[in-house]
Amino acid sequence: MSSKFLLPIIFIFLSCWNSPAINTSYNFKEISQIKLNKIIDFKGHSGSGQIIEDNIALMFMKKGYDVSSPIEGKTYININNENQKSVTLHCTITEYTDREIIVIPFRIEDRGSIETTITQSAGSDKNNDNTIATTSTTTMNDGGSIHESGKVEYTQARVGIIIKIIDDISGLLVWSHSYWYNGIELTKTAQICAKNSVQLINKLLD
Amino acid sequence: MNIKNFIPIILFIVLTNNYIFALPKNPLQKAIAAMELGLFNEALKQIEIAKITNPKNAEVYRLKALLHEANGDYNKAITEWKNCKQNTNNSDLMNEADIHLKNLEEY
Numbered sequence: 578m579s580s581k582f583l584l585p586i587i588f589i590f591l592s593c594w595n596s597p598a599i600n601t602s603y604n605f606k607e608i609s610q611i612k613l614n615k616i617i618d619f620k621g622h623s624g625s626g627q628i629i630e631d632n633i634a635l636m637f638m639k640k641g642y643d644v645s646s647p648i649e650g651k652t653y654i655n656i657n658n659e660n661q662k663s664v665t666l667h668c669t670i671t672e673y674t675d676r677e678i679i680v681i682p683f684r685i686e687d688r689g690s691i692e693t694t695i696t697q698s699a700g701s702d703k704n705n706d707n708t709i710a711t712t713s714t715t716t717m718n719d720g721g722s723i724h725e726s727g728k729v730e731y732t733q734a735r736v737g738i739i740i741k742i743i744d745d746i747s748g749l750l751v752w753s754h755s756y757w758y759n760g761i762e763l764t765k766t767a768q769i770c771a772k773n774s775v776q777l778i779n780k781l782l783d
Numbered sequence: 784m785n786i787k788n789f790i791p792i793i794l795f796i797v798l799t800n801n802y803i804f805a806l807p808k809n810p811l812q813k814a815i816a817a818m819e820l821g822l823f824n825e826a827l828k829q830i831e832i833a834k835i836t837n838p839k840n841a842e843v844y845r846l847k848a849l850l851h852e853a854n855g856d857y858n859k860a861i862t863e864w865k866n867c868k869q870n871t872n873n874s875d876l877m878n879e880a881d882i883h884l885k886n887l888e889e890y
Contacts, residue, residue, distance in 0.1 A: 731815045
């Protein structure tokens with residue numbers, strides 16, 4: 578294939594890399610209810626599924642939707658009772674850590690210093706009426722080290738999720754998106770991750 | 784001369800040396816130590832000092848942006864993510880900055 582065709586394909590692929598996948602023939606305006614499936618904990622992080630689930634429900638509430646949980650483990654987001662369609666939201670946690678190691682390379686420059694000390698003293702001789710003044714100057718030059726470099730490490734939080742919306746009647750996957758966020762605090766990072774995902778779903782429903 | 788008499792002195796020297804060498808030496812190490820203790824403002828002060836010798840280090844701007852985000856200073860975080868983008872060619876870091884900028888600009 579010539580580069581004439583290859584370049585536009587690469588460009589389209591890269592530009593769509595982080596965008597949600599959407600079934601364009603599906604009418605999202607007809608959705609009456611979103612069922613939020615129980616989210617399974619990320620391996621080694623007990624309770625992480627519940628945290629993401631609660632954050633998603635909270636964000637839907639903040640957007641003004643009615644959220645109900647009549648059965649334990651099932652959350653319903655009511656959109657419009659006059660509509661017919663109902664969908665299920667499946668969420669999978671792909672990353673949930675507060676131990677992601679980040680390395681910062683750095684350099685230190687010690688440019689040295691110059692220290693000058695001036696000492697003045699005055700005194701008179703027994704045989705002489707004149708006062709004798711003595712001044713001495715000491716200068717210390719510290720060349721410093723030209724430069725020193727190294728690296729420091731720190732840990733950060735990172736949360737990643739994949740969301741799928743499936744039509745309850747046809748079983749058709751109508752929308753899917755993966756999202757991640759990082760930060761210093763794990764709880765805040767999980768909240769932002771859920772918030773931004775809900776924001777994208779909200780745009781579909783508006 | 785009994786060697787036992789010198790044991791406390793040797794122990795004192797070893798422990799003092801360990802303590803001195805365990806302390807962070809440069810501002811970036813001090814910043815990370817402060818950040819891990821939750822002292823985000825102190826960490827930001829140390830990063831400002833570290834920036835003098837690392838003015839083009841994108842990772843320093845990245846850490847500063849994350850600290851501002853944790854503090855809730857979203858406008859300052861936006862500035863630092865933009866600085867981070869300006870000082871890197873790393874596509875992953877640029878993508879990360881874009882994700883943060885998109886989120887922060889909604890506040």
